[in-house]
Amino acid sequence: MNAGLQIGDVRIAGRVLMAPMTGITDLPFRLLASKLGAAYVATEMVASAELARGRPDVVRRAAVGGGLPLTVIQLVGRDPEIMAEGARMAEAAGADIIDLNFGCPAKEVTGSACGSALMRTPDLACRLMEAAVKAVSRPVTVKMRLGWDDDCRNAAELARRAEDLGVKAVTVHGRTRKQFYTGQADWGAVGEVKAAVSSIPVIVNGDIITAEQAREALTQSGADALMLGRGVYGRPWLSAHLERALVDGTQLQEPGREERLDIVIEHMRASAAFYGLPLGLKMFRKHLGWYVEQAPWPEDPVERRAAKARLCRLETVEEVERALSALWRPAVDQFSNSSVENLPQLVKAAG
Structure with a gap:
């Protein structure tokens, strides 16, 4: 596995990325994970409407600080104009990459027609992507699921449209929204997304904790990189340690x-x-x-x-x-x- 990943004009120093997670990847966590060697740690999911209104707890979720190798701010929303404003605010705050959330399965998010609910309204999802891309000079990326359910597995088509709109990378969690976190992530299905795009990286996500799982996820999906989620709970060093294990083939080392x-x-x-x-x-x-x-x-x-x-x-x-x-x-x-x-x-x- 070669080190490094290019997303637009941003060079990431590794291919093991850390997902945005509400209540987890706040600034203290991101600073610590970065100090331990993580090349990419995204903010918590930030509601674009509340960010635009300056709600204090939402602004805090997007907090940036010195010591981060790069700043990735993830936005969630359903209104293209407000998404564009949120993207402009994220860029002004110092975001190197702006990520759009089309994958959160939480009922309070999908109930507002946001997150993975956007997999059911791909035209709206495209308007959100277009608005964000046009609003900023920074690379815009998207994190999605395979689809809403097995009857609506449209990640490949949405990724193709995202690429046409100027999105610079796509991350796919190998489950539908209906699955939440049950069953096993389908890494092979992420390969369909990889086949649908021609010039942007695809990042595989879901059920990756060990070096063996990481290698298998990359092999089955053909993805350019992988993203860790719940596996980093209590292990903020995992991204850096897994990166080393993939690069040099060594066993995953845990701290003493x-x-x-x-x-x-x-x-x-x-x-x-x-x-x-x-x-x-x-x-x-x-x-x-x-x-x-x-x-x-x-x-x-x-x-x-x-x-x-x-x-x-x-x-x-x-x-x-x-x-x-x-x-x-x-x-x-x-x-x-x-x-x-x-x-x-x-x-x-x-x-």
Whole structure:
């Protein structure tokens, strides 16, 4: 697998990309993943109408910051004029790439005729793409699904029309909207999208966590790159590590105790600084739960789940740091083998 991917006039330093995920890829997460080596991490899905109106929480989702190798802002909406305005605002904010969401399956999104609901209204989807492309000088890309359901699998046709309109890349999740996240992603079907376009990259997405899955997804789809989604929960290093595994054929390497602990603490502190307290810790708790679930310590999964529950009830950053250090650090290995019923004592001992 050759390193690098060209999207319009933007050169991406890798071919393992990280998907935009609401509630996940906020600025603290993107900065951390980029520091760990991710070449491409998109913002959370940003509603173009609310961005144009300046709604504070939506503007925060599109937040940019120094330390990012590039800035990708994803927009969702159904009104071409408002989508164009959102694209102009994203460009003014420093977006290198503007991505349009035609793939979100959430009912609150599709119920507003946005996200993957646009697979049922391809003419409207095309008007949205045309409006965004004409509004900005930056590359516009699209993320979609295979279609709305098995009777409406129109990703290949929509991708062909996107290319004609000036869209510079297409990402396809190998499921229909009706599937949500059930069953298996159909990487082979993404190959139909690849065959339908002639000059723009196609990126395969869905069920890619291991190096073996990544290789198979690329082989079955013929895609130019791949995009990670839920597999990065609790593993913000996955994109960079998977990139290395694909380039040199090595086994996927996971961080050790000390490195993993440093990553979690850095992420938590960044979240606290970005959102303020107590909101920053509240926003981080889902990440904390995933970090604990994904770690191999304690070895007993029941004990690990109990540890997660207790850690996610702690009310200060300092308490979480002490308890997690007690759970993971080699210097206190005797604690990591203890019952998590003793976590309050561990917090005290670690302090």
